[in-house]
Each structure stands twice: as C-alpha cells, then as structure tokens.
Amino acid sequence: MWKTIILKNDRFQKLPIIRLEFPYDFELKEIVKGFPECKWYLKERVWAVPYTPTQVSELLQYFKEKKIWLDYSRIQKVDLPDKHPELPQLDAPLHSEIRRFKDWLRNRRYSEATIKSYSEAVAFFFRFLNNKPPGSITNEDLEIFNRDYIIRRKYSVSYQSQVINGVKLFFNILEERVLDPEIIKRPKKAKSLPNVLSKQEVKDILQALSNLKHRFMLVLLYSCGLRRSEILNLQIEHIQYDRGMILVKNSKGKKDRVVRFPEILHDLYGEYLKAYQPKKYLIEGRGGGQYSARSLAEVLKAAVEKAGIKKPVTPHWLRHSYATHLHEGGTDIRYIQELLGHQSSKTTEIYTHVSNREMREIRSPIEDMDIKI
Missing domain, CATH: 3.40.1170 (MutS, DNA mismatch repair protein, domain I)
Structure with missing residues (x-):
C-alpha cells in the first residue's frame, strides 16, 4: 500500500x-x-x-x-510577482506580420491550439528583441532568445521545442529565410512510461459509484479507450448502436476513427438514455450542453477514493490501461494503434513496455536451479 x-x-x-x-x-x-x-x-x-x-x-x-x-487537492494556484523585466509591446508592423502568419496557418488547416502557440511564440521572440526588424534577425538572435528567455525562465523542454519550431516556420514562410535551430542543443524530452492500472483496480473504480451517469461515463472512457476531449465531444448521433461502433469525430490531428461499442455496454446505455434523455451531447451537464472536463475529473477522483486506490489517477490513465490490457490479452499492436487513433506505431509501442504479456513467459534463472528457498 x-x-x-x-x-x-x-x-x-x-x-x-x-x-x-x-x-x-x-x-x-x-x-x-x-x-x-x-x-x-x-x-x-x-x-x-x-x-x-x-x-x-x-x-x-x-x-x-x-x-x-x-x-494535492488542497493546493491552489498562487499569483507570483514577475521576477523578470517586462517585455516591450509588439509594434504595429510586427502585429501585421504575425496576423499574416496566423492566416497562413489557418489556410493550411493547422489547429487553433497550434496557431495560438506558434503566433504567441513569434510575438515573444520579437518583443524580447525589442521589435528588431525581421530582415535583421540572425541565428545568434535565436541563440540569445533561447538562452536568456526560455532557459533562464526555466520553461519546459516541450515549450522550448514549440517556440523554436514556431519561429523557424515564421521565417521560412513569410521571410523566405531559414533560421537554423539545430545550432541550439535541445535537451531530450524525458521518456516516461504511461501510468497503468491493473484490471482489478479498474474494476474497483468502475463499480465504486452508484450514480448512473457517472458510472456510464467512466465505463465508456475505459472500455473504448477514449481521450477526455473525445468523450466530452461525443454526440448521440455518433453512437452506431446496431453496428456496435462509435464514431469519434475530429479527434487529435483532426482525424475521425471508429471504435467498438462493446455489447456489454448496450443495456447500460439504454438505461442511461431513458434516465437522462440527453439532447445533443451523449454526456451533458445539468442545464444541458457539453459536460465539463473539470466535472469529469472530479467524478473520477471520487470513484478512485471510494475504491480505496491511493494513486493520482487521471482520465488518461484509463486510456493507458485500456491499451495495455488489450496488448496483454493478445491484441496485435497494429489494431491497438487504430483503436487509439495514433498516427505513428511508435507512439503505440510504448504500451509493449508496460504490458507483462511477454514478461510472464520469461523464466528467471533461479527457477531452473535445484535450490530450496
């Protein structure tokens, strides 16, 4: 324990x-x-x-x-005074350039999240350089920005890569010049294994709550391997009951995919529809409309506590557990990749490192010894 x-x-x-x-x-x-x-x-x-x-x-x-x-349920966000000097505001010509950059990204169907992060990165870059004209920017400026802004302020490795990629793309597209980000040695992002629950732990969580909506929500999250955003965006019309399929629309990377709607869920689904009668979204809030991510997290937290599990379980842990349990059950990694909606098989292969399917078949040398323990 x-x-x-x-x-x-x-x-x-x-x-x-x-x-x-x-x-x-x-x-x-x-x-x-x-x-x-x-x-x-x-x-x-x-x-x-x-x-x-x-x-x-x-x-x-x-x-x-x-x-x-x-x-950490009692921790609240604290507003800290800015230890770093305030950056100057962006001047009008650069505002216009960044608007052009955002238009270019939208025309090529980049996600709004990427557009926001890239355009903010470029804005910070120019503000840090006191609105230096784009035509005068050099690789040395990128090095100084990385050292004195990103690293000194202790931003994450992910943020560092995001900023550099945004600045690189801006100059490559709008200025028709190439800055060389390879001169900056980017630290390798830590490769951590996904958090996985045992089947018994998952069972205890799913059976912990008596509220029909809450139980249905968590069962669906695990049994279909859905992301948090995917279950919140699910609409009633996406449930293909007769085919035993669920259509996951516009997921990560703007891709659609289908996942199995296990037959074991059909009766629970019918009870849920009869009791709550959702109008548009499969899971709706009290006043109708889309259920909130915060409420979902609170429901899961309550279930975990009631199940007596002392782990900081998040909705994504259920997705990790779904994939690992599939692999341990003998499902081919290529099918798991399709079910999870991963673009690259390398992303899915991480579950082979936490699955104990092959591990169980490996004998320790001590098992072949004639020894009394």
Missing part, C-alpha cells in the same frame, strides 16, 4: 511555499529530504518546498517513482 503525503499552501516569511504533511515515518522523511529545495522548518515543524507554477508536477514525478501518493 502506498504511503500518502498531503500538500498544502502556506507562506513562510511572506514567501509562498508548499507544505508536505505526513505522520512521522523515518523512511518517508529520508525520501522527502531528497527532493531538491525541500527544507525542515523547525518553528512550524513541517517539511516544505518553495511554491512555483510547476512544483506540484515535479513533486508528483519524484514521489511517483518512490511509490508514494500525493494528495
């Missing part, structure tokens, strides 16, 4: 911190001491770390590897 640490906001000497509260446990204390910047505050008699926007994520990553569960 995983040990638990409760995280809470507080302020020591007017500085925001995160308290790590737990009953005294020598081994747990030694692990807590190992987290960077974690200090024992004698007066308050508590371990704590400085608050940063990414601190909870870093704590989750560190303690997950130690098999310790963090309860």
Whole structure:
C-alpha cells in the first residue's frame, strides 16, 4: 500500500511555499529530504518546498517513482510577482506580420491550439528583441532568445521545442529565410512510461459509484479507450448502436476513427438514455450542453477514493490501461494503434513496455536451479 503525503499552501516569511504533511515515518522523511529545495522548518515543524507554477508536477514525478501518493487537492494556484523585466509591446508592423502568419496557418488547416502557440511564440521572440526588424534577425538572435528567455525562465523542454519550431516556420514562410535551430542543443524530452492500472483496480473504480451517469461515463472512457476531449465531444448521433461502433469525430490531428461499442455496454446505455434523455451531447451537464472536463475529473477522483486506490489517477490513465490490457490479452499492436487513433506505431509501442504479456513467459534463472528457498 502506498504511503500518502498531503500538500498544502502556506507562506513562510511572506514567501509562498508548499507544505508536505505526513505522520512521522523515518523512511518517508529520508525520501522527502531528497527532493531538491525541500527544507525542515523547525518553528512550524513541517517539511516544505518553495511554491512555483510547476512544483506540484515535479513533486508528483519524484514521489511517483518512490511509490508514494500525493494528495494535492488542497493546493491552489498562487499569483507570483514577475521576477523578470517586462517585455516591450509588439509594434504595429510586427502585429501585421504575425496576423499574416496566423492566416497562413489557418489556410493550411493547422489547429487553433497550434496557431495560438506558434503566433504567441513569434510575438515573444520579437518583443524580447525589442521589435528588431525581421530582415535583421540572425541565428545568434535565436541563440540569445533561447538562452536568456526560455532557459533562464526555466520553461519546459516541450515549450522550448514549440517556440523554436514556431519561429523557424515564421521565417521560412513569410521571410523566405531559414533560421537554423539545430545550432541550439535541445535537451531530450524525458521518456516516461504511461501510468497503468491493473484490471482489478479498474474494476474497483468502475463499480465504486452508484450514480448512473457517472458510472456510464467512466465505463465508456475505459472500455473504448477514449481521450477526455473525445468523450466530452461525443454526440448521440455518433453512437452506431446496431453496428456496435462509435464514431469519434475530429479527434487529435483532426482525424475521425471508429471504435467498438462493446455489447456489454448496450443495456447500460439504454438505461442511461431513458434516465437522462440527453439532447445533443451523449454526456451533458445539468442545464444541458457539453459536460465539463473539470466535472469529469472530479467524478473520477471520487470513484478512485471510494475504491480505496491511493494513486493520482487521471482520465488518461484509463486510456493507458485500456491499451495495455488489450496488448496483454493478445491484441496485435497494429489494431491497438487504430483503436487509439495514433498516427505513428511508435507512439503505440510504448504500451509493449508496460504490458507483462511477454514478461510472464520469461523464466528467471533461479527457477531452473535445484535450490530450496
């Protein structure tokens, strides 16, 4: 059973911190001491770390590897004063250039999320360089921006790649010039394995709630391997009951796909429709309209707690578990790729690393020894 640490906001000497509260446990204390910047505050008699926007994520990553569960439900976002000098506003000519860039991206059907991230990246780049004319930009400017803006402000590896790709595309398309981002050594993004629940844990979660809508929602999420956005966007017309299929429209990468609608769900689906009578979306809020992502997360959290599972389970954990359980059951990785809607098989192959299908067939050398244990 995983040990638990409760995280809470507080302020020591007017500085925001995160308290790590737990009953005294020598081994747990030694692990807590190992987290960077974690200090024992004698007066308050508590371990704590400085608050940063990414601190909870870093704590989750560190303690997950130690098999310790963090309860961060009491943590609230804190507005921190900007330690860095304010960047100048973008001037009018560059505003116009970025509008042209956004139009180009839209005409080529880039997603709105990508358009937003790329155009904001280009805007920050020019603001950092004090509205330097595009024709005067050099590779050295890109290096300085990477070093003094992205790295100094401790932005993530993903954000660094996103910004550099956006700036590179802007110059390649609108300026017909190529900046060479390869001069910047980008750190490799950490390759972490997906979080997977056992079949028994999934069963306990799905059976934990008595509310029909909540139970149907979680069962559908796992049994079809859906992303959070996919289940929230599902409409009644997408359920192909007679064919036993569900049409997932406009998913990640603007792709449609079909997934199985298991027959075991059909009766539950009928009960749900009769009880809630949704108008458009399959799962709707109290006043109608699309169900919220926050409500979905809260429903899952309640089910996990009621099932007695001490893990920070998210909706995507159910998708990871679905894929892993399929592979362990003998489903070919190519079919799993189609069911999940992955563009590359390399994305799907990560589930072979957490599946124990082949692992169970490997004998330890000790099993071939004539030895009494």
